[in-house]
Amino acid sequence: MTRRTIKLIALALAVILPLVLLIHIILLAQSDPIVRQATMGLPDWPEGTPPVRIALLSDIHVAGPDMPPSRLARIVAQVNGLAPDIVLIADDVISDKTLVVTAGLGTSILPLRLGVRPGLWIVTAGPAGTSGSR
Numbered sequence: 638m639t640r641r642t643i644k645l646i647a648l649a650l651a652v653i654l655p656l657v658l659l660i661h662i663i664l665l666a667q668s669d670p671i672v673r674q675a676t677m678g679l680p681d682w683p684e685g686t687p688p689v690r691i692a693l694l695s696d697i698h699v700a701g702p703d704m705p706p707s708r709l710a711r712i713v714a715q716v717n718g719l720a721p722d723i724v725l726i727a728d729d730v731i732s733d734k735t736l737v738v739t740a741g742l743g744t745s746i747l748p749l750r751l752g753v754r755p756g757l758w759i760v761t762a763g764p765a766g767t768s769g770s771r
Contacts, residue, residue, distance in 0.1 A: 653716075666703045670710055672719065692721035696728045 676688075694716065698704050716724060 641651045662711050667708065669708075669715065689723065690719070690721045691725060692719055692725060693725045695726070697726065698729055699731055742771070750763075 694712070697709070697712070699709060
């Protein structure tokens with residue numbers, strides 16, 4: 638191989654590999670979540686009391702370009718299908734990205750109607766959790 642050919646191959650790889658990685662990251666960010674289940678035993682849990690099912694969602698970034706209302710509705714349906722007793726939403730609820738879906742924030746959070754019996758708790762992590770909501 639000539640030196641010029643090696644340079645062209647190196648240049649092509651320098652352009653193609655980051656592009657492939659970027660496409661992979663975008664597709665991964667837009668995919669539906671994976672459900673992971675864990676069982677924890679508590680020593681003072683009353684005998685015969687049914688377990689409490691908890692769903693945890695984190696960094697949902699509502700109104701971001703990777704979380705349009707249709708995707709959020711699919712995730713909410715998936716969570717509701719698990720029939721949790723409690724839903725915890727941690728960290729960034731509202732997207733802090735500058736590219737926001739044209740539907741607007743009000744329409745974007747409408748699908749966030751989780752059917753839980755005892756409650757829904759949202760815990761944000763400082764200013765990032767509320768950015769874009771002012």
